[in-house]
Amino acid sequence: xxxxxxxxxxxxxxIAGILAAIACGIVGSFIVVRRMAATSGGISxxxxxxVGLGFFLGIxxxxxxxxxxxxxxxxxxxxxxxxxxxTDTITAAVWAVGMAxxxxxxxxxxxxPPDLFSYLFGNILLVPLTDIFLMALLLGVIxxxxxxxxxxxxxxxxxxxxxxxxxxxxxxxxxxLFLLIALTIIPLISVVGIILVLALLTLPAATARLYTQSLKxxxxxxxxxxxxxxxxxxxxxxxxxxxxxxxxxxxxxxxYGGGLAGRHLLLP
Amino acid sequence: MIPALxxxxxxxxxxxxxxxxxxxxxxxxxxxxxxxGPNGGxxxxxxxxxxxxxxxxxxxxxxxxxPPSEGRDLIGYVPQFHTFDxxxxxxxxxxxxxxxxxxxxSFFSKYSEEDYQAMEKAMDLIGLSGxxxxxxxxxxxxxxxxxxxxxxxxxxxxxxxxxxxxxxIDAPAEEQFFSLIEVLRETMTxxxxxxxxSAISGQVNHIACLNRRxxxxxxAAITDDMLTQVYGCPVDLIAHGVPHRVxxxxxxxxx
Numbered sequence: 056x057x058x059x060x061x062x063x064x065x066x067x068x069x070i071a072g073i074l075a076a077i078a079c080g081i082v083g084s085f086i087v088v089r090r091m092a093a094t095s096g097g098i099s100x101x102x103x104x105x106v107g108l109g110f111f112l113g114i115x116x117x118x119x120x121x122x123x124x125x126x127x128x129x130x131x132x133x134x135x136x137x138x139x140x141x142t143d144t145i146t147a148a149v150w151a152v153g154m155a156x157x158x159x160x161x162x163x164x165x166x167x168p169p170d171l172f173s174y175l176f177g178n179i180l181l182v183p184l185t186d187i188f189l190m191a192l193l194l195g196v197i198x199x200x201x202x203x204x205x206x207x208x209x210x211x212x213x214x215x216x217x218x219x220x221x222x223x224x225x226x227x228x229x230x231x232l233f234l235l236i237a238l239t240i241i242p243l244i245s246v247v248g249i250i251l252v253l254a255l256l257t258l259p260a261a262t263a264r265l266y267t268q269s270l271k272x273x274x275x276x277x278x279x280x281x282x283x284x285x286x287x288x289x290x291x292x293x294x295x296x297x298x299x300x301x302x303x304x305x306x307x308x309x310x311y312g313g314g315l316a317g318r319h320l321l322l323p
Numbered sequence: 324m325i326p327a328l329x330x331x332x333x334x335x336x337x338x339x340x341x342x343x344x345x346x347x348x349x350x351x352x353x354x355x356x357x358x359x360g361p362n363g364g365x366x367x368x369x370x371x372x373x374x375x376x377x378x379x380x381x382x383x384x385x386x387x388x389x390p391p392s393e394g395r396d397l398i399g400y401v402p403q404f405h406t407f408d409x410x411x412x413x414x415x416x417x418x419x420x421x422x423x424x425x426x427x428x429s430f431f432s433k434y435s436e437e438d439y440q441a442m443e444k445a446m447d448l449i450g451l452s453g454x455x456x457x458x459x460x461x462x463x464x465x466x467x468x469x470x471x472x473x474x475x476x477x478x479x480x481x482x483x484x485x486x487x488x489x490x491x492i493d494a495p496a497e498e499q500f501f502s503l504i505e506v507l508r509e510t511m512t513x514x515x516x517x518x519x520x521s522a523i524s525g526q527v528n529h530i531a532c533l534n535r536r537x538x539x540x541x542x543a544a545i546t547d548d549m550l551t552q553v554y555g556c557p558v559d560l561i562a563h564g565v566p567h568r569v570x571x572x573x574x575x576x577x578x
Binding site: 206210217219220223268272 | 396
């Protein structure tokens, strides 16, 4: 087992997994306390349209995914916050429309259909170095935004009306939250795939939520749980030759279940 | 002296529905004023208009002479208790510091020494010293309510507005609450908004009744007449702790 740590692809997998887990823990905590899991699902599935666009234009599919997740986040924000449309309904719509666009782009792309399986379900053992640079860049942006705006983001998440009374730009801060989700989803696509993104966004944060009473501590705990989830998942997937993305998700769920049971034992 | 709050013919509509109509009212500095009225009478609407969250169809609002967009920096707002998600992972001090955000000009959102001092002062005043690191979820109901008031006080307001403050506190806590208001009045103007007439303390020196229109006597008298107007039927005035009031002739606020 030890000798594989020397292999390039394995090192890439570990770095990619850690980068994704950090983004997940931070943004996932906002998603859990703000109950935005469905919105995140919509944005992540819409990313498939971007992957299709990438293949069609012959550019890096993850770049296409970035364009689509950011575009979808803006559309959802506009319809929800500005046009007062029902979040539930529009989320379902962008979810399906994104997937539909992806299929159409791929069907009109000449040549053999590309391998979509790793985009849908992730394949962390195949992450190229260029993707890692992109992931590191996105994580840098996420960290900078969250650190800069943290108290304001907390205020608008905790009590939006009070934030508005204080004259904070509530609508703009909501857009920032949507965009953070859009950026976080990109590294996750390589790790667990579009379809499984939701679980990695919510499970470590939900586990952390069981044991923490402040958002800052919740984020740090979620990052640590996320890193552990990903690393155990990669090791198990390699050792047992199971698909990496699915293995990581199952580990996440097991840790959450353990956390839940543990809390019942520890706390009366 | 500039009044703390000045409403001139304030009208707010939701589409074609007129929620409040031609409300004219003035609250002087250091007053303890109360707005009472039935649920659905427009109390929340008026409150949201004063806070600058709703556009006016007509009229004007001045807070110490400023329109709500500027004047709201001078307001400490205590929302209704039940609107809170107390399971949110946040500590008492983190919550209280939020009222310092408008004054926070630092790019990295670092709170200043002054912000922390204002927080400590508010917590002292409200009897929550030492609870700063507690999650709000661990506080008792009464402590949670006081923490919400402390959040408003940390913003160092000149006008404190409390929405249904006594709905969830029991009688001894209510006495404590009103003695706190008495202390606060030395440095600020206080307005409470409530549907619960028995919640009006004897210290209130200015009462208005709101049911789409505002009915006022300019002092602390609630008359049978006024209640009949506002609630639409005769109401028996059985209020605990309200001293005898002199009944006076009724007049409408906008006149």
